[in-house]
Amino acid sequence: MVLFALWVCLLVANAKPAAAEDFVVVAHKDLGVNTVTSAELESIFLGKMSTWSSGEKVTIAILDEDATLEKFLAKYVHKTASQFNNYWKQMVFTGKAGMPDTFKTPAEIISFVGSHPGAISFVPAAAASGAVKTLTVN
Amino acid sequence: MKKIYLLIAVVFMTLSLGAPHGALAYDLGGVQIHGFVSQGFLYSDDYNYLANDTKDGSFEYNEMGINFGKQLTDKLRIGLQLFSRDLGDAANNKVTVDWAYADYRWQDYLGLRAGRIKLPMGLYNETRDMDMLRTSIVLPQGIYNDLLRDNLIAINGVGLYGNTRMGGAGSLDYQALVGVVQTDPDSGVNKLTNDGLSSVQGQVTGSPQNDTSYVGALRWETPLSGLKLGYSIFYETDVIMPISILDGAIQTSFEGPVTIQIASIEYTWRNLVVAAEYMHRRADSTILSNQRITKAESYYLMASYRFNDWFTLGSYYSEFYPDTEDKDGSEATVNNVPCSHRAWEKDLALTLRFDINDYWVFKIEGHSVNGTANVIVLDNPGNDFADSQWYYGAAKLSFSF
Numbered sequence: 107m108v109l110f111a112l113w114v115c116l117l118v119a120n121a122k123p124a125a126a127e128d129f130v131v132v133a134h135k136d137l138g139v140n141t142v143t144s145a146e147l148e149s150i151f152l153g154k155m156s157t158w159s160s161g162e163k164v165t166i167a168i169l170d171e172d173a174t175l176e177k178f179l180a181k182y183v184h185k186t187a188s189q190f191n192n193y194w195k196q197m198v199f200t201g202k203a204g205m206p207d208t209f210k211t212p213a214e215i216i217s218f219v220g221s222h223p224g225a226i227s228f229v230p231a232a233a234a235s236g237a238v239k240t241l242t243v244n
Numbered sequence: 245m246k247k248i249y250l251l252i253a254v255v256f257m258t259l260s261l262g263a264p265h266g267a268l269a270y271d272l273g274g275v276q277i278h279g280f281v282s283q284g285f286l287y288s289d290d291y292n293y294l295a296n297d298t299k300d301g302s303f304e305y306n307e308m309g310i311n312f313g314k315q316l317t318d319k320l321r322i323g324l325q326l327f328s329r330d331l332g333d334a335a336n337n338k339v340t341v342d343w344a345y346a347d348y349r350w351q352d353y354l355g356l357r358a359g360r361i362k363l364p365m366g367l368y369n370e371t372r373d374m375d376m377l378r379t380s381i382v383l384p385q386g387i388y389n390d391l392l393r394d395n396l397i398a399i400n401g402v403g404l405y406g407n408t409r410m411g412g413a414g415s416l417d418y419q420a421l422v423g424v425v426q427t428d429p430d431s432g433v434n435k436l437t438n439d440g441l442s443s444v445q446g447q448v449t450g451s452p453q454n455d456t457s458y459v460g461a462l463r464w465e466t467p468l469s470g471l472k473l474g475y476s477i478f479y480e481t482d483v484i485m486p487i488s489i490l491d492g493a494i495q496t497s498f499e500g501p502v503t504i505q506i507a508s509i510e511y512t513w514r515n516l517v518v519a520a521e522y523m524h525r526r527a528d529s530t531i532l533s534n535q536r537i538t539k540a541e542s543y544y545l546m547a548s549y550r551f552n553d554w555f556t557l558g559s560y561y562s563e564f565y566p567d568t569e570d571k572d573g574s575e576a577t578v579n580n581v582p583c584s585h586r587a588w589e590k591d592l593a594l595t596l597r598f599d600i601n602d603y604w605v606f607k608i609e610g611h612s613v614n615g616t617a618n619v620i621v622l623d624n625p626g627n628d629f630a631d632s633q634w635y636y637g638a639a640k641l642s643f644s645f
Binding site: 154180185189 | 377
């Protein structure tokens with residue numbers, strides 16, 4: 107058990123530091139919400155918050171681009187991309203939810219969020235456009 | 245049955261050729277389709293374990309499933325999963341309905357499910373059949389006994405569930421279910437029971453009959469980021485198992501309620517996941533007017549670390565005592581011969597997991613085991629059970645989409 111504890115300590119010591127934030131949270135332009143809390147973001151992207159306070163159905167979209175995805179998940183969902191993917195697979199294989207919509211590029215995210223009321227996602231800050239609104243995170 | 249296995253595998257592999265990276269889903273008219281196939285190999289030195297022929301190496305160790313889900317409205321979802329597995333001479337790839345239910349999510353804090361619903365017992369019960377969702381191949385058998393899978397995998401009934409955020413106190417997930425557990429006698433339950441009856445020349449003579457069960461589960465995401473605490477309880481009001489003893493001279497049954505409680509803790513810090521669970525099981529059984537209370541307990545500590553995109557190292561140590569009143573084995577026997585190490589199982593496991601890509605996972609695992617509490621005597625005819633220390637290994641290749 108001592109060796110086991112030492113092994114765990116070594117793993118912790120070798121972990122990478124958190125990355126800096128350079129993304130924004132975007133939502134459909136007509137969403138009746140302008141700010142979200144970090145706790146709400148975690149609930150939203152884990153499928154636990156399904157309705158906005160303004161009444162719209164929450165629809166999440168995932169940007170499958172490693173750098174932005176890892177940064178967003180580490181800051182607000184407290185999971186790695188692998189853990190996040192595993193979480194959603196657990197939801198899918200127990201029948202609790204379907205897999206979220208996933209896109210390869212920020213442009214696809216902007217297009218999807220801009221055309222789905224209640225949609226929310228994240229993109230590199232430079233990719234945000236007038237087709238969506240940027241939410242303030244408290 | 246092998247043809248079904250091959251057909252599913254071929255369909256999955258064909259589908260994967262056109263799968264977009266990260267999507268992990270096929271959508272046919274709004275119906276999402278997902279599936280998995282796992283093929284394992286077991287090898288042991290002194291005892292046949294899990295499967296009945298592992299001393300020679302056994303490929304009779306697989307799981308496969310396919311599910312279909314559709315969001316009918318903003319609040320209503322339906323779905324089902326077909327499942328099949330093999331574990332030595334148990335289960336034998338019979339196709340079963342793993343889960344199938346309608347889910348009406350009225351609010352985030354209150355939803356209703358009806359149908360066949362997976363039981364939220366401990367950290368892994370709901371997902372135990374999906375090898376790719378965890379690091380280890382074989383879960384700690386004291387809590388997640390593979391021969392008793394059917395006893396605790398799902399309930400035919402109804403359930404309430406929800407989630408609530410509690411401000412600075414984190415968030416709470418909760419579930420309450422009531423219904424009936426459906427036990428397939430070929431799934432391993434009868435095999436395990438027959439093993440327990442072998443000392444009195446007994447065997448099961450029919451299917452177990454299960455009365456109403458109640459299940460409750462809480463999972464608290466604490467304010468400390470990454471720390472989860474859980475508690476789950478299963479109470480079956482009565483289970484009746486028809487048996488014969490003394491080579492059929494006496495036909496009878498044993499019956500009584502069963503209570504299982506599991507306390508769980510999981511801490512995730514970046515790529516490190518540490519988990520521990522404690523299980524207590526109480527079975528009140530009556531045979532030929534004799535009442536007996538049997539209490540079992542098990543616990544484990546598990547850790548895994550994902551070094552990079554393709555390699556994860558995991559390990560756990562678990563202990564299991566089938567009778568807490570006899571932890572030192574002073575009353576334990578095999579074939580009516582004293583055998584103290586039948587009273588415990590202490591398992592140290594080490595797993596190497598390789599994620600080949602988003603769909604394929606390969607794992608290899610070694611176990612150093614002290615004790616034979618979960619070794620099936622009937623799978624080891626002629627074995628004198630002289631060794632308390634023994635070893636087994638497992639390898640598994642899984643595909644999922």
